[in-house]
Amino acid sequence: MEAILSDPAGAVIGLDFDGTLSPIVPDPAKAVIHPKAPGVLAELGAHVLSIAIVTGRPPATALELGPGLADVPNLVVLGHYGFERWEAGRVSAPPPPPGVPRAEAELPLLLDSLGLDGVTIEDKGRAVAVHTRRSPDPEGALAALREPLAKLAGAHGLVIEPGRMVLELRPPGMDKGQALSLFLAERNARSVMFAGDDLGDLAAFDAVRASGLPGVTVCSGSAEVTALRERADIVVDGPEGIVALLAELASAFSRS
Known part of the structure; x- marks a missing residue:
């Protein structure tokens, strides 16, 4: 965390979507991003190297469920666990698997x-x-x-x-850990944070530790999944806690 605070221009902030930026709901199609998240991410994005949303959803769906995300500076959405990528208004992806x-x-x-x-x-x-x-x-x-x-x-x-x-x-061949690792190398990141809530985020936690960079892992806590809580450096109370943590970071950057 000290490395991120002292050198935000070298930091990648990685975030899961469902359960991290948006609450879990019975119907996934009705999920919606925390109302304060886009504004907080916009402030954060003005200071850091990149914000990477790493999700199992298609990038277009994450952007649809997160109005305002497309305007966040330095935002990249790595959808389908990294198979699909949205950046600066464009989506790139290999052909869909049959x-x-x-x-x-x-x-x-x-x-x-x-x-x-x-x-x-x-x-x-x-x-x-x-x-x-x-x-x-x-x-x-x-x-x-x-x-x-x-x-x-x-x-x-x-x-x-x-x-x-x-x-x-x-499809096999990609997970959140691989997606995050490739992105950190591509951006020449100097520090990394990743926040998630579910079992698929464990691979991203592993990638933070394997990167060799100063890194911190954050669990968006829930009663349904405890595996991340046991592995995380920081545990917060769901999307509300994630947004509060990101707001604290953004505020610290603005004061420095």
Whole structure:
């Protein structure tokens, strides 16, 4: 933290989206960024090397759910775990993997065969997510789905990304840790912070430590996932705590 405060122009601030910048809600399509986040990030972005939102969502979706983000200085959105990138109004990405739509086409029949109520499918373009949060027994539905979804993913050359009441089928070869590591090297970062809330963010925590840079990891705390809390340097209370921490940083930069 001292390195970030003393040399903000060399700092990359990495952030997850859902559960970190926006509260977790039953319907992912209705998630919305914390109302103070865009303003705080705009102030922060004027001082740091870069702000990188690293998310499993497509960049366009993160920007849609975060009005004002597109105007944040030095912002890059690494979506689909880094497969897709938004920067300065442009999105770049390789061709979408064919296994995702094939797996998605088989999901309704699979879910019907398991007799699970309240389980929903989210089309994420380069991935497909199966949510159990609205099921009468979210944990039980998640447990029942793990093995069948793993077999379905394997049959189509995909991998499973577990999360908070969700299992996501996505292409292999990239995760938040790899995306963050590549970005730090590209920008010649001199320090790094990463904040997340879910199991997929553990790889980014590992990347902070493996980077060799002065770094700090932050957990957006929840009762649903404790693994990050145990690994984080700083634990705050959800998106409200994340925004407060970022506001403190921005204020410190403005005073220096």
